Amino acid sequence: MSAIFLPRAMRIGAGALTELPAALAQLGLRAPAILTDAFLAGSGALDRVLGILAEAGMEARAYSAVIPDPTVASVDAAVAFVQGGDHDCIIGFGGGSPIDTAKAVAILAARGGTMRERKAPHQENVPGLPIIAIPTTAGTGSEATRFTIITDEANDEKMLCAGLAYLPVLAIVDYELTLTKPxxxxxxxxxxxxxxxxxxxxxxxxxxxxxxxxxxxxxxxxxxxxxxxxxxxxxxxxxxxxxxxxxxxxxxxxxxxxxxxxxxxxxxxxxxxxxxxxxxxxxxxxxxxxxxxxxxxxxxxxxxxxxxxxxxxxxxxxxxxxxxxxxxxxxxxxxxxxxxxxxxxxxxxxxxxxxxxxxxxxxxxxxxxxxxxxxxxxxxxxxxx
Incomplete structure (x- = not known):
């Protein structure tokens, strides 16, 4: 017997990013918090996402201080940002680090606690805020997984955290976002x-x-x-x-x-x-x-x-x-x-x-x-x- 887990919805192909507002509306979501990194904020890619949402009348706030290999402290800072607004979902926009951060924040912002207490073999299955993943790299596959990895800087340990709660409800998979990758x-x-x-x-x-x-x-x-x-x-x-x-x-x-x-x-x-x-x-x-x-x-x-x-x-x-x-x-x-x-x-x-x-x-x-x-x-x- 096998148990199979998948995102509820996936939009795949060139230009899929433009379908983000329709895909959110389909899930009854209207007020996303976008978590991304400084590179995507500086390159104009974040502005494009914000523009697509604004055109559809969706109010989004963006946080662009996600770091590579997210740490407990960097996740806590993103949680504080999300809790400072009125959001009904979290968008991870970028490579594995923004998406992993979004997964952790979706749980902590909704339910509190720490990532250490959620480290594998613990299974976190009760959902927090809905997670939307928009990958800009062809690599981690994090847009379709029920895992996140957060580093505990206290002992330099990459903690694997697993469970249905980390599985995005929506993945927007647009290969055009990878065309400028170094x-x-x-x-x-x-x-x-x-x-x-x-x-x-x-x-x-x-x-x-x-x-x-x-x-x-x-x-x-x-x-x-x-x-x-x-x-x-x-x-x-x-x-x-x-x-x-x-x-x-x-x-x-x-x-x-x-x-x-x-x-x-x-x-x-x-x-x-x-x-x-x-x-x-x-x-x-x-x-x-x-x-x-x-x-x-x-x-x-x-x-x-x-x-x-x-x-x-x-x-x-x-x-x-x-x-x-x-x-x-x-x-x-x-x-x-x-x-x-x-x-x-x-x-x-x-x-x-x-x-x-x-x-x-x-x-x-x-x-x-x-x-x-x-x-x-x-x-x-x-x-x-």
Whole structure:
């Protein structure tokens, strides 16, 4: 038996942003608080959203101080902003950080308490304010997931918070919002989406519904990942990446992620590496280590991505998959932790804590091959250089 969770409504495609007022009205919503970041506020993108809403007679207030990797303090500041107005919903406009912030704020502004008390394995299912997600990156899939990640700055821990309460009621998925994304962000968010699809497919919680979404996502993402980096204005490639990212988000929201994500979060928390980039740093090594426990599943991934043909055996297909992931990191200039500039002494010193935090997240328990703390430290060392 599988339980499947999806946003109530999704509007997908070029120009979907212009349908925001109609989509809100359909849900009986009229007074959104928009949470976004300084870049989108400065680039004119936020003004465009406010203009679309104003034209439809909808009063919105905007908060543009969302930070990358939102912290307890940054979420509290956004909660205070929302409580200072009369709002019936929260819009997260941007990449994963504004959407994750919106999810946390929707609960805290309505019901109070802290994110620490809502950390996994706790399940937050009673809804707060309705959440609307408008992604501007093709990567996190957060517009379709029942998860948010908030960093507790007191101990540098990225807290995974899960439950139906974090699932947006509406997702506006307009690939035109990604056309101006810089190269590094395009590459890192693209690999993030690919990681979501692969991990959802090999997860111990995978099911036929999530499998279909994960395979479709890999078919969309892999052939277009280099293309969007080389030709940023390629609309067809941008659309494929945006749809693939959404499908991957749906897949992992209904099957969970695994070891790559469990290990990735502590790198982000301690060294402030962007989430997609820390996933990319780990994906080849973790895939190579995990694959013997689920050769057939990883071989399916290789075939869906087109790096192996249907006539090839599982072992050979998986070897091609690992090689293809390493090649992608090289071609897209994904740094190692070492070349990124992380201090080796501090990296080594933090390995036991990072391994402990990775295991505590619960994600490694969904991996086809379940590691102990010692193995996780060994994989971190392997990824270092």
């Amino acid at each position: 190269l590094r962000l395009t590459a890192d968010t693209g690999i993030d989406a690919l990681t979501h699809a692969i991990e959802a497919y090999v997860s111990k919680l995978a099911n036929p519904f999530s499998d279909g979404m994960a395979i479709a996502a890999m078919r969309s993402i892999w052939p277009n990942l280099r293309r969007v980096c080389e030709q940023p204005g390629d609309r067809a490639a941008r659309e494929a990446m945006m749809v693939g990212s959404l499908q991957a988000g749906i897949a992992f929201s209904n099957a969970s992620v695994a070891l790559v994500h469990g290990m990735s979060r502590p790198i982000g928390a301690h060294f402030h590496v962007a989430h997609g980039l820390s996933n990319a740093m780990l994906l080849p090594a973790v895939t190579a280590w995990s694959a013997p426990a689920a050769l057939g599943r990883y071989a399916d991934c290789a075939r869906a991505m087109g790096v192996s043909d249907s006539g090839e055996g599982d072992q050979a297909a998986v070897a091609r998959l690992v090689e293809a992931l390493r090649d992608a990191n090289r071609d897209l200039s994904v740094p190692t932790p070492k070349s990124y500039g992380i201090d080796e002494a501090r990296w080594t010193e933090l390995l036991p804590l990072m391994a402990e935090q990775a295991l505590a997240s619960g994600s490694p328990g969904n991996n086809p091959r379940i590691p102990d703390a010692e193995t996780i430290q060994a994989l971190y060392r392997q990824a270092w250089a």
